[in-house]
Amino acid sequence: MIWPVAFAELRPIFDWLYDMVSSTGLPEPWLSVVIYTGLGAMMFGVLAVLALYLVWWERKISAHIQQRFGPMRHGWHGWYQTIMDAIKLLQKEHVDVATRDKFVFFWAPVMCFVAAFLAYVTIPFGEGLIVADLNIGVLYIMAVTTFTIISLLMAGWGSNNKYALLGGMRSAAQVVSYEVPMVASILVVVVFAGSLSMVDIVRAQDGMFYNWFIFRLPFGPIAFLTYIVAATAEANRTPFDIPEAEQELVAGFNIEYSGMKFAMFFLAEFVNMFTVSAIAVTLFLGGWNGVFLPSWFWFLLKTFAVVLLLMLFRWTYPRLRVDQLMEFAWKFLVPLTFANLILGAWMKYAGWYW
Amino acid sequence: MTGYLAVLIFLLVGTGIVLFTFFLSRLIRPFNTYPEKSINYECAEDPIGTSWFQFNNRFYIFALIFVIFDVEVIFLFPWAVAYGQLGLYALVEMVIFILILFFGLYYAWKKGVLKWV
Incomplete structure (x- = not known):
């Protein structure tokens, strides 16, 4: 059975990245430091996108439970509404x-x-x-x-x-x-x-x-x-x-x-x-x-x-x-x-x- | 031990990225404060006194009960991992241990400590 590329196991990609980094010949503790730093940054990106989409999802679900539409303006069913919200929050003044x-x-x-x-x-x-x-x-x-x-x-x-x-x-x-x-x-x-x-x-x-x-x-x-x-x-x-x-x-x-x-x-x-x-x-x-x-x-x-x-x-x-x-x-x-x-x-x- | 290196690095990366976003927003956000803006929010009234005052000591009592049970749970973790090799003796010991703590919980219950007034 042939799956689209997105459905394949992700492990080989990470193995390939690991080979790329380890072929530079870094000594051991620093190799781990570099790899974990990369993974940490990657995980932050994944979590940020995930959280944005959970917010969007929650708003849609709450809206439909209450017979509203929820975010509709930005893209199809407001799919980039929460991204705009994040950018807005970045520009907001901190009132301390x-x-x-x-x-x-x-x-x-x-x-x-x-x-x-x-x-x-x-x-x-x-x-x-x-x-x-x-x-x-x-x-x-x-x-x-x-x-x-x-x-x-x-x-x-x-x-x-x-x-x-x-x-x-x-x-x-x-x-x-x-x-x-x-x-x-x-x-x-x-x-x-x-x-x-x-x-x-x-x-x-x-x-x-x-x-x-x-x-x-x-x-x-x-x-x-x-x-x-x-x-x-x-x-x-x-x-x-x-x-x-x-x-x-x-x-x-x-x-x-x-x-x-x-x-x-x-x-x-x-x-x-x-x-x-x-x-x-x-x-x-x-x-x-x-x-x-x-x-x-x-x-x-x-x-x-x-x-x-x-x-x-x-x-x-x-x-x-x-x-x-x-x-x-x-x-x-x-x-x-x-x-x-x-x-x-x-x-x-x-x-x-x- | 390299696993725990990952914990340390995640700690540093997480803190670093959060501080970096704060820095980024510092570059583009407006600074327009005046004294009225930085008053405590109290539903648009002027705040009465400071908020660092006495609070309900129920919070303290619940925290105290929690500490006892959390220590119990810490003892339960190694027991649970090794339980497969230990057999009946470990089970009886742990039941006695849990019952002693539950006697304490029962006492607190009867004393009315668990009631939130």
């Missing part, structure tokens, strides 16, 4: 509050984006398409993405604004609460895969779709659902978006930010959404495994399906109240996920799985 904490205020958006960006070191986009297969992959991603909380707290504190401080505090309390059930539902997968490396976890799900962990684990669907709920809260998205609840906190932690600084928070939010979907796909939905089509295509297809799910959540559910939110995390999700973990471990010991 006079009473801000300068250091904290400046570094918060940088840290927010970098925390989201660092997770992409070890996300497997396809067979062999991973920047570095860290042996503590899952733990690393959990640790790094959690730095987002600190940046949101920094933004809330540095703005010297009551809404921003309240948004930052709420965000920290919420993300911190949903971190526990999220990690507990991930641990079920780690128990069965016996490894923290993202590549090993995908390899443990080789084969047809019934080998995916969502179907193979004793309570796989429950683990997947609790993960998705916790991940939605982690990414600060509706129904868990009280940190930036427009009607009560105006915009939450990013209220005093403008121009590129605001754009970084916005970019990080959508990059985070893609990250949690990519983790869900890697851990529960078989990662790059699939038939006929190349591996990266399957990975992106599944990830965009999960992203679509998160977007539908956002535009169809009402926002939770803050006390409901916290009680749901601590009184329902935490006991449920830990019970799931213990039951899963017991079934692994008893051999009640395939």
Whole structure:
């Protein structure tokens, strides 16, 4: 069967690039530095384009759910609307509050984006398409993405604004609460895969779709659902978006930010959404495994399906109240996920799985 | 260890690119500030006092409970990786460990700490 060029495996392109760079005869540590720098720049480009198109996609979906058209003016169905928005944000004046904490205020958006960006070191986009297969992959991603909380707290504190401080505090309390059930539902997968490396976890799900962990684990669907709920809260998205609840906190932690600084928070939010979907796909939905089509295509297809799910959540559910939110995390999700973990471990010991 | 070199380089590249976009926007954006513009936003009213004041200490309590559970999770990670070779003994140990912490959660629950007032 002949596929168009775009559908071929991407690995040979990267191998060819690697040969090009290594044939220059650089000594070893510097060769790695050059290669990783190139990959980092490439990943930034990919993520920027991805985030722009996720914004466009979200606007179209929200519009169609609310029986509007959404962006229509720029190109076919407004396909370059968000690119124009990005260029506009680049030209915007930064209105900085006079009473801000300068250091904290400046570094918060940088840290927010970098925390989201660092997770992409070890996300497997396809067979062999991973920047570095860290042996503590899952733990690393959990640790790094959690730095987002600190940046949101920094933004809330540095703005010297009551809404921003309240948004930052709420965000920290919420993300911190949903971190526990999220990690507990991930641990079920780690128990069965016996490894923290993202590549090993995908390899443990080789084969047809019934080998995916969502179907193979004793309570796989429950683990997947609790993960998705916790991940939605982690990414600060509706129904868990009280940190930036427009009607009560105006915009939450990013209220005093403008121009590129605001754009970084916005970019990080959508990059985070893609990250949690990519983790869900890697851990529960078989990662790059699939038939006929190349591996990266399957990975992106599944990830965009999960992203679509998160977007539908956002535009169809009402926002939770803050006390409901916290009680749901601590009184329902935490006991449920830990019970799931213990039951899963017991079934692994008893051999009640395939 | 080259994998961790990638982490370091991604950290530097990410920070560098963000700072570069800030620099780029500095070149083309207007600078037109006056004192009224840089007042804190408080729904168009003059802000009352500073915002660095006391806040609800629920946030602190939840953070405290989180720290305990996060330490537990850190202990669970190596357990989960090695579980395949450890067998029943590890399972019982970990159930006891989790139950002790859940007793703490139950206590906090009964004390009404988990209630957001």
